[in-house]
Amino acid sequence: MTQVNRVAAAANQHINRNRPLTFIFNGKTYQGYEGDTIASALLANGVDVIGRSFKYSRPRGIITCDSQEPNAIFQVGSTQATTIPNPRATQTELYQGLTASSTNGWPNVDFDLMAGLGKIGGAMMPPGFYYKTFMYPQSLWMSYEKLIRKGAGLGCSPQQPDPDEYDKMHHHCDVMIVGAGPAGLAAALAAAETGARVIISDEQNEFGGHLLCSTQAIDGQLPSLWVKDIVDKLTTMGNVLLLPRSTVFGYYDHNLVGINERRTDHLGEHVTTSSRQRVHKVRAKQVILATGAHERPLVYGNNDVPGCMLANAVSTYINRYGVVPGNELVLMTTNDNAYKTAIDWHQAGRKVVAIVDTRTTSNGELVQQAQALGIKVLFGQGVINVKGSKRVKGVEVAAINAENHSVSSAISHYSCDTVASSGGWSPVIHLSSHTGSRPVWNDDIAGFVPGETVQQQHICGGLSGVYALSNVISDGFKTGSTAAQDAGKGDGSYASILPLINDPQEDPAMALFHIPHSKPTSRAPKQFVDYQNDVTAAGIELANREGFESIEHVKRYTALGFGTDQGKLGNINGMAITAKSLNKTIPETGTTIFRPMYTPTTFGALAGADVKHLFDPARFSAMHKWHLDNGAEFEDVGQWKRPWYFAKTGETMQQALERECLATRNSVGILDASTLGKIDIQGKDAREFLNRIYTNPWSKLAVGKCRYGVMCKEDGMVFDDGVTACLGENRFIMTTTTGGAAGVLQWLELWHQTEWPELEVYFSTVTDHWSTMTISGPNSRKVLEKICDVDVSNDNFRYMDWIEATVAGVKARIFRISFTGELSFEINVQANYGMHTWQAVMAAGQEFDITPYGTETMHILRAEKGFIIVGQDTDGSVTPQDLDMDWVVGKKKEFSFIGKRSWTRFDNKRDDRKQMVGLKPKDPKFVLPEGAQIVFEKDQPIPMTMVGHVTSSYYSACMGYSFALAVVKGGISRKGQSVFLPLSDGTTVEAEICSPVFYDPKGDRQNV
Amino acid sequence: MLLIHCPYCEEMREEEEFSPAGQAHIVRPLDPEVLSDEEWARYLFFRKNPRGLHHEMWLHTHGCRKYFNVTRNTVTYQIMESYKMGQQPSVTASEKGQS
Amino acid sequence: MQQYSGFGLLTHSLTYHENWQRVWNNPIPKKHYDVVIIGGGGHGLATAYYLAKEHGITNIAVVEKGYLGGGNTARNTTIVRSNYLWDEASHLYEHSLKLWEGLAQELNYNLMFSQRGVLNLGHTLQDMRDIERRVNANRLNGIDSEVLTTAQVQEMVPILDCSKGARYPVMGASWQARAGTARHDAVAWGFARAANNLGVDLLQQTEVTDIRVKDGAVVGVETNRGFISAGKVACVAAGNSGVLAKMVGMDLPLESYPLQAMVSEPLKPILDTVVMSNHVHGYVSQSDKGDLVIGAGIDGYLGYGQRGSFNVVEHTIAAIIEMFPIFSRVRLNRAWGGIVDTCPDACPIISKTHIKGLYFNCGWGTGGFKATPGAGHVFAHTIAHDDPHPLAKPFNIDRFTSGQLIDEHGAAGVAH
Amino acid sequence: MSNSINMESPLHHAQLDDLVGQSGDGGVILHEAKFLGHLNLRGNSQDPEFLAGIKEVLGVELPLSACSSAKGERAQIMWLAPDEWLIVVASGTEHDVEKKLRLCLKGHFAVSDISGAQTILELSGINVIDLLKKSTGYDLHLDSFPIGKVIGTNFAKAGAHILRLEKNKFQLVVRRSFSDYIWLWIQQGSKEYGLTIT
């Protein structure tokens, strides 16, 4: 197929005719050029229908040339891994082999079966129709919904994981400029000339903004030369970062600007040389918004027939891409500016049927120019309806009365294949709205401009309602230097000389949005306001009639502005229609809120490199490699990977656990305990501090001794526990739970820094400094003796003592503490020696068949002893008393330590609180599920009265029966009684409440 | 995302270096045991939660590990000042119903 | 009230939809109401509806400073479920869920309440213990709830990454089949229309600037449209509850934080349950329009700006990709924020106060949408009888003094 | 069993030694300065005796202004907080230095040996700034981050202290348990520039 609409090369064009590119759309092969978007290439090839509308399945064509496009939303990509749902054809650059298809239309966009349904059903589908139906019978809704969902959505999600990578970069600058049109470029140059650090980004592939489609001379030359000149200057300056293809998707508090740079999308589908997209997070001292203005279409009958376009888009296709998207043009405008489009069309050698100007007259230079070219101008009239279905065939034009919204003459018909419309321009206020600033209406330009803000923000050019190019550029220079000055650079003046520009004199524009039809809006042909969701003028008026008067209600009821263009094209028209129908002004009606994303932003880019193995840091101990090599399965504990159990070949988990438990109880086991938090506490008030933080007393703990402690929050609930050892008169080392380590250190610092700064004490984390291995079991001493230079006999090294020694040639601290109830030694060495020492211990233990065990065996062994795990046996609502651990509460401590006061509150004094007990299932082989709920009475109707739950539960290989820890209401005084556990499989099992200490209740084994 | 001045590191840092730590200037009662349950509950749970100026604590988690105070507008998110622990704010709002 | 039905749509289409009635009026405030409800969100409107319908009190105004349903009701991720841990909470939410079932028919307004089920994923052993505990509690409380294995989860949601290679592999999940989503706006509008029909005045763009109290009893509210006298005043202002409390010199055990949500561009159907993960910290469902509705974390600091921090968006999206790697090329369309009022125990306050005739319903934090009908129902009872509804009793303000907190943090670790 | 004592630095398992010289001219150059002595020091910077003691033991003045560092022949000191410093000394001398500090310092102070807890990664090369821009939100411009400055900040999702040695050379102090993550991160982030290990 030939590019029927491609016209002769003109100087200002931005396509490379020497690089033709082949692409596929809806299965057909076409050609375009480098520099084309899919949209320009499709228009060049004369493709009219590019999709079907969402609700009514109407044929749709390309309307715009930029981020406003509501219709040309495609599926791009050729594989299930690389496909991209919903990119806009107008913003997608062509590359060789690009594959795209429409997102709606079945079996295809030219022949769509749903269209018939759309026509019939359309009448029954006004806004909010689904709130009014599909209700009866109740039971059928889920089936109705299935049907509704069948029609949902535009593109398809990929079905396979993304092969591309993404990353992010942080930047800091004095002046960040958003938009590289004439205003932004001038601002960048002025700011950069002061030496300020400048970043300028634009979402288009080339800088130049509006000038890319303009033919207006600057300094007597093509505007692209002026652009090139400035870009060249900026590029060589060293203090400027230029970011093309970079959308500022969000403007956040404290001048944070989020930018998504598309780095490889224009090169092809899966390019491996760099990340596909990169998010830049810019902290700018000053932000200049130079985002320009978007042209508004007019709202008229059947204005969605392919061939209906924005005037400026038509000019852009002609001037930038060398594409004239039709043969016979009717232009409807409310302003002089759009006359350019007719002139461009005419100069491209095609026929302008007429300019329909809604104003009664205009004498502006462009009007005169057009008339001089022999173009027919019809004043005081409007295009009230379009004929045609898959392409415009003609228009109905009539005199209109905007005041009372009526048609005031007979209708004349013109045949044409293209209708361009311009209702004026709307400043691109989106970014300024992101930080909470509300826009204000400006009557002069009939548009909203940014309102008050607390950000360090400047606006210039089209965004501030300045449209004449000479003013735009001088505004840019001025704003650039002012912003630099505000950032502490330069004196506010600028060196650059204003270029010579001749701006055509323009007559005032008319504030008109909605073209009347001879019938009332409700009966007129559909007049689309927001194309993507098929929102019509009639729909908006209906919403108003039904009482949805707030513009936010209109949005939500009709879906106005909900689409992927977020109302760029239709919002202001919708607001104007609402205002009119409610007899209000547009500023009274107000806008809805523009929020990030400015244009849709790839999830992958927002996540950056924080995916897969980098999603969250995985933390490892110094012995991790050993665990890997020895078959460990790992458990996630916080960010740590801890060995869970070490299965030998062919073993089930349960077998491994039984082996590990028995080995430890009968001989010796070894656990990597390096992940426990360790805090070095030094200072003369360390003891006093511990007294205040822990529930038990610390005043008398002698050097060389260890003690177990429990910490509560001020509400009296346990939140961490561990052993603290006295290293010196004024020095302690505290251990915390693995998951609690960071929190506990912050907790200590909080109290010290905010409440008791007078206490002389310092805290430093030493968690990572120490590798910790616990050897536990009757033979543990024998193992240690082989490699330790100190007498570790019971006489010399008592339970709950710690000593310094050399182990395997390495300086070590050994704590004689036990979490298993067995004779245990916790060996701590500097972590660089962790692996060495571990291996030495393993070698020494070989003759005793030393057995590595993981967290699960550790949990079983400690549970047999009734030791709690904070976070498993407690849940933030458990006091030490509830745990039957009143012994860990100091009764005579002078200071009212953290948590104490709360215990005397009403609820904490109840004697039917849930208390920690042991449970013995009646069936000694049955392991109660952890999390099973407990009831006192077996045969209760639902809802049952639950009195507690199982917190830990295991089969004990050592004891030969299963057992559990649980919390039970008033459980401590119910020992010996039966409870019942109704399980999720419908069975109920019985268990007996007992002491939580199952194994070696006297504690002899750890004391030998 | 906020940009916060750490009075100890003496410069502006990204929000992600910090952790918010709630309302500032809540003094722990010297003798909790003499308080009524109501008074104790007040200390534990009741907060000013103002719409407007708020004095709040932040921890420079990844920087100097120090807690400090910030006066911030909870509507505009503007930060008026940062000051060290133990110091008083210089920017305050008089709020109705507050002692 | 004009009845809605498919047949109605057909007949109205013959007259070009020109004859639909207003769904609510826009009245001038009366001088006096028996009950003034501050806050025209879902909860306020439901309260008005049930007061009028079940307690015969119809001289009611709902005073809303913006537009009806424009607060958190307009900005939540619409997850409805009742599988809470503690008895008090699960009974309240189950009461609500039962009301949801049949509410569209009662209100004659399709709320698009879709019981497509909610999965809460577990990624650690402790997650699985907590899930088991909660599911067991739910079942004994009469709430449908199940524990699923990884394989069952994979079968239910084939696009979820359940591989062992994930940073936090999926170990299982809890599943509530009766849970799901509802169309948030429709909930507000449905209640508003029904309340309006029962005679309730809906006063939009009317901001309460002060609450007047005389001799320990409430007498009315000051608004930007003048003083309105009231026998009783019920505050249902979500994130702004603290501001209202301050008007009568009260502090509440509440803090208001920014909570965000976001949507992707619309996609063809790909996910038909709600998938939540506390551990990787994100959740997602797909709306009937096709967009992925994604919930994010809460900012850690107070904020009334109705927007949140960008890093929360980044972390949330990373979490979604961790669960659903195939969504990496999908694009984010919009992100927004609400102001949620959170209690120290992550449970609401439905309570009388020390001021006679003044009531608060607040503290729903990240999860009060699901409670809309239930909360409105028990709050209406509380107001009408000046005595808490039995289901509301445990949610008294006094619990912070007694210590009888209902700690639902486990259930609310991630917003929902 | 042999008598030798094998030390393993936090990045031991990355087998950096094997990678040395393997990847030509990378835009990012990484070197692990392993096994140095690391001491965490706490004390009162207002106390002249404390300052004098430091000077005496380490032969260099304690850096007092925020985010500054000092380097002497025996030690390098980094400011971490107004009352906290990191002292880096030659491999194996940390015990002696600690002992001496305990002897010479008076009043309220604290010293903790954390030599096993962290490692120092030296990052340099023409793209080192690019890599750092991907990793930390701190402004790396010489005006805000001059040579000799040290900052505690985020490094990707971990924390780190970063000291600037030269325009294009930095020291990263990272925690042992996070070092594997940081190694993976550095590899990922420098892919497009090339990574050279020295």
Ligand SMILES: Cc1cc2nc3c(=O)[nH]c(=O)nc-3n(C[C@H](O)[C@H](O)[C@H](O)COP(=O)(O)OP(=O)(O)OC[C@H]3O[C@@H](n4cnc5c(N)ncnc54)[C@H](O)[C@@H]3O)c2cc1C
């Ligand atoms: C992002 C996000 C996601 C959430 N996701 C879920 C979810 O998935 N599931 C779930 O169950 N819950 C969710 N929630 C919570 C849920 O939205 C709320 O708990 C619930 O909507 C609260 O309803 P409401 O009617 O009490 O409050 P709102 O809807 O906020 O209504 C309060 C109203 O009070 C008005 N008001 C305030 N002050 C005044 C005044 N002075 N005068 C007059 N009017 C005033 C406000 O304008 C507002 O309209 C989410 C919340 C957010 C923000």
Ligand SMILES: NC(=O)c1ccc[n+]([C@@H]2O[C@H](COP(=O)([O-])OP(=O)(O)OC[C@H]3O[C@@H](n4cnc5c(N)ncnc54)[C@H](O)[C@@H]3O)[C@@H](O)[C@H]2O)c1
């Ligand atoms: N005479 C008229 O009626 C009239 C009306 C409107 C505009 N104009 C012309 O428009 C131009 C206005 O100049 P200008 O520089 O203010 O605007 P511009 O439209 O020339 O440039 C704005 C640029 O900002 C970019 N942009 C917008 N939002 C962005 C985002 N979020 N992220 C990245 N980039 C973004 C756009 O891609 C565009 O390139 C002048 O040439 C003027 O003559 C004329």
Ligand SMILES: Cc1cc2nc3c(=O)[nH]c(=O)nc-3n(C[C@H](O)[C@H](O)[C@H](O)COP(=O)(O)O)c2cc1C
């Ligand atoms: C469940 C749900 C789905 C939404 N889907 C969309 C959507 O598809 N497109 C859109 O633009 N906004 C969508 N929104 C967001 C609204 O546009 C809006 O941002 C939100 O209601 C908050 O209001 P505000 O942004 O005006 O403050 C959705 C909101 C909710 C609660």
Ligand SMILES: [Zn+2]
């Ligand atoms: Zn700091």
